[in-house]
Amino acid sequence: MIVVHHLEHSRSQRILWLLEELGLPYEVKHYKRDAKTFLAPPELFKIHPLGKSPVITDGDITVAESGAIIEYLVDKAGGKLRPALGTQAHRDYTYWMHFAEGSAMPFLVMTLIFNKIEQAPVPLLLKPLILPIAKGISGQVKKSFLNPNLERQFKYLDGVLAQQPWFCGADMTAADIMMSFPLEAAMDRAGGAGTFPHMKAFVDRIHAMPTYKKALEVGGPYAYA
Known part of the structure; x- marks a missing residue:
C-alpha cells in the first residue's frame, strides 16, 4: 500500500491530488509543523534522512522529491497523465x-x-x-x-x-x-x-x-x- 507522509501546508498536497486523479489506493500519515518554527517535525527523519515532505513509502520502497514521486506514481498507474513518448x-x-x-x-x-x-x-x-x-x-x-x-x-x-x-x-x-x-x-x-x-x-x-x-x-x- 502506498503511504503518503503528508506535512500540512506543503508540496505533498499535490501528491494527494495526483493519487486521486490516478485512482490509486493510498493511506495518509499526517505530520504537523512546529508552531514556532513552522518546520517539519523530527518524526519525518525516521522516513527519510532529510526529514522533509513529500515522501512516500510503498512496501519497502521509499521515494522522496515531488518530481520523482510523481514519475513513480505515474509509472505505477501505467503511464496515465503522461503524454505519449516522442510527441x-x-x-x-x-x-x-x-x-x-x-x-x-x-x-x-x-x-x-x-x-x-x-x-x-x-x-x-x-x-x-x-x-x-x-x-x-x-x-x-x-x-x-x-x-x-x-x-x-x-x-x-x-x-x-x-x-x-x-x-x-x-x-x-x-x-x-x-x-x-x-x-x-x-x-x-x-x-x-x-x-x-x-x-x-x-x-x-x-x-x-x-x-x-x-x-x-x-x-x-x-x-x-
Whole structure:
C-alpha cells in the first residue's frame, strides 16, 4: 500500500491530488509543523534522512522529491497523465516537470524568506536600529532582483496559459499537478501574480476539480487553496 507522509501546508498536497486523479489506493500519515518554527517535525527523519515532505513509502520502497514521486506514481498507474513518448506534449511534459522546482520555486522561496525577514520579531529596544536596516536590505533585494525576475516569470507562464488550458496542451497531465504548487504559491506570496488572468484562471480551475477537493479533505490544512 502506498503511504503518503503528508506535512500540512506543503508540496505533498499535490501528491494527494495526483493519487486521486490516478485512482490509486493510498493511506495518509499526517505530520504537523512546529508552531514556532513552522518546520517539519523530527518524526519525518525516521522516513527519510532529510526529514522533509513529500515522501512516500510503498512496501519497502521509499521515494522522496515531488518530481520523482510523481514519475513513480505515474509509472505505477501505467503511464496515465503522461503524454505519449516522442510527441511535443511529452517534450513539454519533461520541461514543465523540471521547471516547477528548478526555475519557478527558487524566486518564490527567496520571496518567502525576505518577507519573513521583514516580519521577524525584534526586541523592543533594538527595533529603531535593526528593523529599518532589515527592511531596507530586504526591500532592495526584492526591488532590484526578486520582483523583476518574478514579473518576467509570471508573464511567461501567463502567456503559455493564454494559448492553451494546460501546460502541455489541450489535456491535463501530471506536469500540471507538478506546476500547481508554484502557481498557488505565487498567488499567495507574490501579490502581483493575481494580475495575470490566465495564471489565476488555472489556479481557480484546479481548485474547482472534484479530485482536488477530495485531496484537500484527505490532506487537511493547506494555506494555498
